[in-house]
Amino acid sequence: MLLIPCPFCGKRNESEFIYGGPVGADRPDPNAATDQEWVEYLTVMPNPLGPVQENWWHARGCGDWFTIWRDTRTHDIVEAPDGTK
Amino acid sequence: MSYDVTFQRCGISALFDLKGAVDAVEAWVGDALPDFPDRPNYRTGKDGKELFFIGRDHWLARAPLEQEVALEARLKPTDCPVDISIVRVSDTTTFFRVTGPDAGEILAIACPLDLHDSMFDAEAVTYTEVFGLKALVMRCKDGIEFGVEQSFADMIEEYLSRATA
Ligand SMILES: [Zn+2]
Numbered sequence: 001m002l003l004i005p006c007p008f009c010g011k012r013n014e015s016e017f018i019y020g021g022p023v024g025a026d027r028p029d030p031n032a033a034t035d036q037e038w039v040e041y042l043t044v045m046p047n048p049l050g051p052v053q054e055n056w057w058h059a060r061g062c063g064d065w066f067t068i069w070r071d072t073r074t075h076d077i078v079e080a081p082d083g084t085k
Numbered sequence: 086m087s088y089d090v091t092f093q094r095c096g097i098s099a100l101f102d103l104k105g106a107v108d109a110v111e112a113w114v115g116d117a118l119p120d121f122p123d124r125p126n127y128r129t130g131k132d133g134k135e136l137f138f139i140g141r142d143h144w145l146a147r148a149p150l151e152q153e154v155a156l157e158a159r160l161k162p163t164d165c166p167v168d169i170s171i172v173r174v175s176d177t178t179t180f181f182r183v184t185g186p187d188a189g190e191i192l193a194i195a196c197p198l199d200l201h202d203s204m205f206d207a208e209a210v211t212y213t214e215v216f217g218l219k220a221l222v223m224r225c226k227d228g229i230e231f232g233v234e235q236s237f238a239d240m241i242e243e244y245l246s247r248a249t250a
Pocket residue numbers: 006007008009010058061062063064
């Protein structure tokens with residue numbers, strides 16, 4: 001069982017949350033992007049071996065949406081890697 | 086195994102959902118409600134009315150049902166400024182009280198949150214889960230009170246009957 005840190009409520013049981021998928025790349029300008037870049041943006045989800053940034057919704061809690069970093073090798077919630085926002 | 090608890094279905098309360106920046110909501114409600122709690126997931130109270138800080142820019146005001154009309158007249162939900170929202174939601178939530186020496190045992194079955202005094206004190210109030218449903222949980226005299234979406238109230242009453250049998 002994961003304890004997920006909600007910015008409003010603090011650490012809560014994962015059963016209170018709904019997973020919102022990985023945080024994808026910023027939306028490219030459709031007029032400037034190549035077809036390949038556009039298809040990548042629409043269809044390729046981040047799937048790293050290591051830290052991945054994810055959206056979570058505290059649905060059975062305060063209702064906030066927020067992001068965490070989770071290491072896919074250990075399932076641990078980790079600090080954001082250096083140089084990320 | 087049976088537990089030394091009783092439970093009570095308390096029915097509905099006067100409930101108003103308030104959203105917006107704290108300064109704007111506070112300015113509109115004036116002294117109609119208790120002071121706004123400064124800690125997330127805490128409550129304040131005054132004259133039988135309570136104010137729960139349940140989410141970012143989000144509060145719930147609760148009062149006895151007989152005060153609903155008067156409170157609505159004070160909060161004026163339909164006249165409030167466009168940058169805040171006040172909605173009467175009294176009908177949405179049914180409250181239950183689980184009291185007695187073993188109340189904590191029942192809530193330990195129902196709820197993933199640590200409700201021991203040291204972790205969840207008298208003025209704490211939060212949404213979490215009770216029997217898998219979203220529920221508003223707080224302390225009451227000799228136990229725990231919680232509110233669930235009213236259409237689940239019969240089911241929760243049956244769960245409590247089984248858990249306390
Ligand atoms: Zn939360």
